[in-house]
Structure formats: structure tokens, C-alpha cells
Amino acid sequence: MTFFRLKAVRLAVLAVSLLFIGIGLARQEHLDVMQKAVRICLECVGIG
Amino acid sequence: MRNDERGKNDGRGSHYGYGNKISFQRVVQLLSAAVINGYAIGFAKGKIFTGKSKAFCVPVLNCYSCPGALGACPIGALQAALGGGRFPFYVLGSLMLFGIVLGRLVCGMLCPFGLVQDLLYKIPVPKWNVPKKFDEPARYVKYVVLFVFVIVLPLFAVSENGISIPYFCKYVCPAGTLGGGLPLVAANPRLRELIGILFDWKVAVLVLILVSSMFVSRPFCRYLCPLGAFYSVFNRFSFYRMKLDEHECIGCGRCERACPMDVEVTKDINGPECIRCGKCKAVCPTKAISSEFCKQSNLVQPARGEK
Known part of the structure; x- marks a missing residue:
């Protein structure tokens, strides 16, 4: 892989990831994550 | 390498825990496990942490129903988001960020379940070299687990009520059983009453993986972990x-x-x-x-x- 191609891919993925996080925060998806995470997931522990 | 050579003189040297030294990797792994599961009192009380830090995804496979967990499991969160029918910008963005910065360094240095496998492999039993003709195709199974259990099933296999379940968490994840299921069931009589065939299945999967870890190095990471599969895509491009x-x-x-x-x-x-x-x-x-x-x-x- 060439120097510039690697640099371009890295920066592009980094930019997209930060964009996605920003969109997710704007849509308050982090609160949905928290709502799920603060309750015991019965499926996860093998009961539900 | 012959089976009896591995583990005895495999070139790992004292830097990785042989002799009296504890390695840098081991120190980082232990610190990571302690920080990610820092709510120690949860194990005693049989309750999970409910603080605001659970809005953040940790980079590793660590069940958010583990009593000590301070953050959210990214694979669990991804399934929940997909099951809700929305594009998971926040969770996917977090995973991509971890991936492009670190690649699978997360697996080698930070994952508590990786640490468990590493410690089990140190038990002095004969080690198995999985023949390449089985090992190489089996490495692709983790991508199937990622695609089917984490993405497709939560997206499309919904109940009549429109509720989706986290299929990987429910039927496969050994970290959830080890970190969440066993401690919660041990500390909660009410949960013990609810144990059924699913719990038996998950314990059986966990035991199989833990026993395998004594003979084969990192079997879960090699063949089953969907998070490792996701991060593997970034290894060639990551900053680290x-x-x-x-x-x-x-x-x-x-x-x-x-x-x-x-x-x-x-x-x-x-x-x-x-x-x-x-x-x-x-x-x-x-x-x-x-x-x-x-x-x-x-x-x-x-x-x-x-x-």
C-alpha cells in the first residue's frame, strides 16, 4: 500500500467515524445505549 | 512445531510472564480489566452499575450486565440499535474510531476475555497446533458470527411485537456468561429461580471455550469473536x-x-x-x-x- 493511499484511507475513516459519532450524539443515540446498559440484559446473562 | 515444544520453549522468553517478570502486556491487560469493570461493589451486591458512563461504549467485548461494568458493550449496543430499526451512527462511529486508531491492539492489550484466555493458556498441559487445513477456514467463522448474529438477525428476526433480541449475546457470548451471568446468578436468589435451558447452553459454550483456551491459544479470538472480526478489517490501515x-x-x-x-x-x-x-x-x-x-x-x- 502506498504512502498516500494509506494516509487517505486513515483520514477518511477517521472523519467518517467522528461524523457518525456526532450524528449519533445529535440524535441522542448515546442515551438509548445508556437505557439499555443500565438494565440487566436477561438475554445476555442467559436467562431471558 | 511439535505439540510438546509449544509452551515449554516457544521463544516467548521471560518478558511474557515466564520466570519472575510480569510483562508490560499483562500489566496493561490487568489495568484495563480493572478499569472497565471498576464497579467492584456490584459483584458483592449482585447489581449492575447504572451511572452515566454507561452511555459510552468500551472498545472491548465486556457485557454491560457484568456487575462491575462501567461502560456499554459495543456489540450488545450495536445489536440493540439495529433491533430498534435505526442506523446505529453512534455505536458504529465509536467502533470505527477504535478500529482506525488501534486496530486489533484492543484484542491483544485491552480485552478482559482475551486476558482470561491468555491466563488459561499458561496452565501446563500439552498444547495443540490446529492444522492449517482446519485453522485457516475456521478463521472466517467469526465474520459469519458478526454478519449473522450481530447484524442480520437483530435487524430482521423480530417477534410479532416488533421486539428484536441480541442474538449473539443470547446464544453465543461467553463474556456475558462469565462476567454477567455467573456473578449475578450467584448473588441473586431471584435470578437463580429463573435459570433454564438457555443458561445451561450458555454455560456449556463458556466451558467449551475456557477448556479450549488451555490447549489452543486464544480460540475465541481466532474463530468466534465478532468484535475481533470487525477490528481485523482496520488492521492494515490503523494509526497504530x-x-x-x-x-x-x-x-x-x-x-x-x-x-x-x-x-x-x-x-x-x-x-x-x-x-x-x-x-x-x-x-x-x-x-x-x-x-x-x-x-x-x-x-x-x-x-x-x-x-
Whole structure:
């Protein structure tokens, strides 16, 4: 892989990831994550 | 390598816990496990942490129903988001960020379940070399687990009520059983009453993986972990990467004997199976292997005046 191609891919993925996080925060998806995470997931522990 | 050679004189050296030294990798793994599961009182009370830090995804496979967990499991969160019918911008963005910055360094240095497997592999029993004809195709199973259990089933297999379940968490994840199921069931009589065939199945899966870990290095990471599968895609591009100085390499093979993932280190040091544990770096007699961050010093760079 060439120097510039690697640099371009890295920066592009980094930019997209930060964009996605920003969109997710704007849509308050982090609160949905928290709502799920603060309750015991019965499926996860093998009961539900 | 013969089965009886591995684990006895496999070139890993004292840097990785043989003799009296505790390695840098082990220290980081233990610290990571302690920080990620820092709500220690949860184990005693049989309750999970409900603070605001659970809005953040940790980079590793760590069940958010583990009593000690301070953050959210990214695979669990991804399934929940997909099951809700929305594009998971926040969770996917978090995973991509971890992946492009670190690659599978997360697996080698930070994952508590990886630590469990590493510790079990130190038990002195004969070690198995999985033949390549089985090992190589089996490595693709984790991508199937990612695609089917984590993405497709939560998206499309919904109940009549429109509720989706986290299929990987429910039927496969051993970290959830070990970190969440067993401690909660042990501390909660009410949960013990609810145990059924699903719990038996999950314990059986966990036991199989834990026992396998004594004989094969990192079997879950090799064949089943969907998070490792996701991060593996980023290994070739991540900011953190391994580097091999081919001029210094003498072809002794110590790096490949030390590698817990059976990576052909001298041929594909940044391949998708490398978990960046650094064991190859530690055993190299000529210091031909190193790691770097944000550089690309082993790539073709343009000559002066060229673009």
C-alpha cells in the first residue's frame, strides 16, 4: 500500500467515524445505549 | 512445531510472564480489566452499575450486565440499535474510531476475555497446533458470527411485537456468561429461580471455550469473536501498526513461534489476525520488529519532487 493511499484511507475513516459519532450524539443515540446498559440484559446473562 | 515444544520453549522468553517478570502486556491487560469493570461493589451486591458512563461504549467485548461494568458493550449496543430499526451512527462511529486508531491492539492489550484466555493458556498441559487445513477456514467463522448474529438477525428476526433480541449475546457470548451471568446468578436468589435451558447452553459454550483456551491459544479470538472480526478489517490501515525491518530480520522464526494467533509475522505483520500483543517484538533477537503510531515508515514514500 502506498504512502498516500494509506494516509487517505486513515483520514477518511477517521472523519467518517467522528461524523457518525456526532450524528449519533445529535440524535441522542448515546442515551438509548445508556437505557439499555443500565438494565440487566436477561438475554445476555442467559436467562431471558 | 511439535505439540510438546509449544509452551515449554516457544521463544516467548521471560518478558511474557515466564520466570519472575510480569510483562508490560499483562500489566496493561490487568489495568484495563480493572478499569472497565471498576464497579467492584456490584459483584458483592449482585447489581449492575447504572451511572452515566454507561452511555459510552468500551472498545472491548465486556457485557454491560457484568456487575462491575462501567461502560456499554459495543456489540450488545450495536445489536440493540439495529433491533430498534435505526442506523446505529453512534455505536458504529465509536467502533470505527477504535478500529482506525488501534486496530486489533484492543484484542491483544485491552480485552478482559482475551486476558482470561491468555491466563488459561499458561496452565501446563500439552498444547495443540490446529492444522492449517482446519485453522485457516475456521478463521472466517467469526465474520459469519458478526454478519449473522450481530447484524442480520437483530435487524430482521423480530417477534410479532416488533421486539428484536441480541442474538449473539443470547446464544453465543461467553463474556456475558462469565462476567454477567455467573456473578449475578450467584448473588441473586431471584435470578437463580429463573435459570433454564438457555443458561445451561450458555454455560456449556463458556466451558467449551475456557477448556479450549488451555490447549489452543486464544480460540475465541481466532474463530468466534465478532468484535475481533470487525477490528481485523482496520488492521492494515490503523494509526497504530506493527513494523518489520527486513534488513534486520535474520529469519530465525522466534516471532512466529511466540505469536498466540499463529500469524506469519515476517510475511504479513499487519494482517487481520494480528492482535498486536507485542510478543513477537519482545522475542526478536535483532529488534527487527517494532510498533509505531501515526507513521508509515515502512511504506513506499514518494521521492523528493514527486507527488
